[in-house]
Amino acid sequence: MAFCRRSTHLTMSRLPYRIQGTPSLVKQFTSWTIAGVLVVTLTSWLSAELTIAGALPAVSQREGAGSMRLTAPAGEEPGDLKQLAPRGVYVVVDTARNRLYLRRGEKTFYAAIVSTGSGARLIDPRDPSQGWRFDTPHGVFTITSKLLNPVWNKPDWAFLEEGQPVPTESADRIESGVLGQYALGFGDGYFIHGTLYTRLLGTNVTHGCIRLGDEDLRHVFHVVPIGATVIIF
Amino acid sequence: MGSHAEELPSTAKESCVILLREEVRLAEALRLYVIVDEAKRRLVLKAKGTAVREFPVRSLDRVGGSRERGTPYSLLEKKPFIEPAPRMLPNPSIDSRVAEDSTPLNVSAMPVRYELVFTGGFSLLVHPGGADSPWRRILDRMGGLSHRVKAHAFTWGGKLWGEPRKFLLLEMSPEESQAFYWALNPTMKVLIRQDSC
Numbered sequence: 256m257a258f259c260r261r262s263t264h265l266t267m268s269r270l271p272y273r274i275q276g277t278p279s280l281v282k283q284f285t286s287w288t289i290a291g292v293l294v295v296t297l298t299s300w301l302s303a304e305l306t307i308a309g310a311l312p313a314v315s316q317r318e319g320a321g322s323m324r325l326t327a328p329a330g331e332e333p334g335d336l337k338q339l340a341p342r343g344v345y346v347v348v349d350t351a352r353n354r355l356y357l358r359r360g361e362k363t364f365y366a367a368i369v370s371t372g373s374g375a376r377l378i379d380p381r382d383p384s385q386g387w388r389f390d391t392p393h394g395v396f397t398i399t400s401k402l403l404n405p406v407w408n409k410p411d412w413a414f415l416e417e418g419q420p421v422p423t424e425s426a427d428r429i430e431s432g433v434l435g436q437y438a439l440g441f442g443d444g445y446f447i448h449g450t451l452y453t454r455l456l457g458t459n460v461t462h463g464c465i466r467l468g469d470e471d472l473r474h475v476f477h478v479v480p481i482g483a484t485v486i487i488f
Numbered sequence: 489m490g491s492h493a494e495e496l497p498s499t500a501k502e503s504c505v506i507l508l509r510e511e512v513r514l515a516e517a518l519r520l521y522v523i524v525d526e527a528k529r530r531l532v533l534k535a536k537g538t539a540v541r542e543f544p545v546r547s548l549d550r551v552g553g554s555r556e557r558g559t560p561y562s563l564l565e566k567k568p569f570i571e572p573a574p575r576m577l578p579n580p581s582i583d584s585r586v587a588e589d590s591t592p593l594n595v596s597a598m599p600v601r602y603e604l605v606f607t608g609g610f611s612l613l614v615h616p617g618g619a620d621s622p623w624r625r626i627l628d629r630m631g632g633l634s635h636r637v638k639a640h641a642f643t644w645g646g647k648l649w650g651e652p653r654k655f656l657l658l659e660m661s662p663e664e665s666q667a668f669y670w671a672l673n674p675t676m677k678v679l680i681r682q683d684s685c
Contacts, residue, residue, distance in 0.1 A: 335508075335512045336508065336511060336512055336515055336537035337537065339512065339515045339516060339536050339537040340536055340537050340538045341536055341538060347540050349540075349541065350670070351594075351595040351666075351667045351670045351671065352595075352667075361538070361539075373593060374593030374594075375593060376574055393520060393671070393673050394518075394519060394520060394535075394673070395518040395519060395520065395535045395536060458594065459593060459594045484536065486520070486535045486536070486538075486540050488520055488533055488535075488540060488541060488671045
């Protein structure tokens with residue numbers, strides 16, 4: 256494999272002086288060189304622009320795009336590395352594809368469509384210099400709690416987002432029936448839970464939590480123990 | 489940096505041992521990290537020593553010499569060719585849209601051409617490739633050419649200024665390029681695997 260390729264030299268500074276009094280063939284060559292440089296600059300800008308414009312909005316389209324392999328090549332890791340691998344069942348969440356995978360070792364044995372963080376920002380109308388960004392955190396986490404019939408203790412942004420005043424009584428923040436039958440906490444107020452907005456599964460719409468459909472949530476709740484590793488990317 | 493590289497063992501086997509030892513350190517840190525596998529032309533996103541996602545690379549070129557074996561580079565900055573527009577939730581006092589229905593920020597809004605700047609003067613330059621349309625392929629190649637010109641210019645400039653720069657030019661499918669950009673975190677560490685271990 257050749258890595259060190261010759262560079263492309265683009266020297267333009269002296270061209271106008273060389274054009275004067277030179278044969279027409281040289282003039283033409285010089286002109287085409289300058290035009291080529293301009294085309295390169297313009298088209299490379301257009302290249303990125305067009306690709307962004309031709310985005311893939313639907314999850315079903317994204318599903319088939321690219322090739323994803325979840326298993327590492329066998330025998331690649333030394334003993335120490337294998338010892339660090341998650342033990343038992345663990346959860347992998349792909350926030351780009353909005354998919355949740357249950358894995359044991361290098362095998363994926365369950366896949367579900369989820370909704371993850373929208374990445375949107377909400378400015379606090381009480382103090383415009385403050386606000387929230389609704390991302391699902393990336394990294395390695397642990398299931399810290401499993402809740403049956405969870406209730407939502409609504410934070411400030413949930414009220415501000417709806418144009419409602421933030422209640423002073425903590426009891427006024429409690430809302431039941433919106434998180435589904437089960438919830439699995441993975442720290443810092445983030446949960447894997449159910450949703451009323453099942454039509455939005457497969458899209459990035461949440462405030463950071465991971466939403467699952469009822470059937471998938473039931474399965475995940477019963478299979479994933481407290482202490483299980485959650486890898487989110 | 490260059491002298492340090494010369495002191496390290498040169499055989500492929502020894503370099504693999506060094507790299508794997510460094511990877512164990514990263515895996516112990518309970519963070520996501522990336523292995524740039526030059527030999528197999530892929531980027532592997534890993535956590536706890538386990539591969540969670542592979543990003544195939546269509547072509548890969550070094551500019552500015554080889555990188556130190558087993559040295560993890562930390563991501564300093566993501567420099568997209570075009571910055572993804574931030575998505576703001578509607579303000580209920582002036583906008584009657586329901587927040588749930590606002591357009592989310594998703595992977596398709598991510599750039600396909602960008603530079604990832606790491607510690608140690610190392611950068612990954614990513615551009616798209618492999619489009620079906622011949623015109624599209626020409627545009628992508630020109631985009632790749634501009635990255636190549638930039639890499640060489642900065643490598644030469646770095647030598648003059650005494651700040652060595654090293655580049656890896658990656659061509660990826662647009663979808664994989666966007667997904668890789670999406671998956672990267674600030675301060676994420678990257679290890680370069682040059683040999684087939």
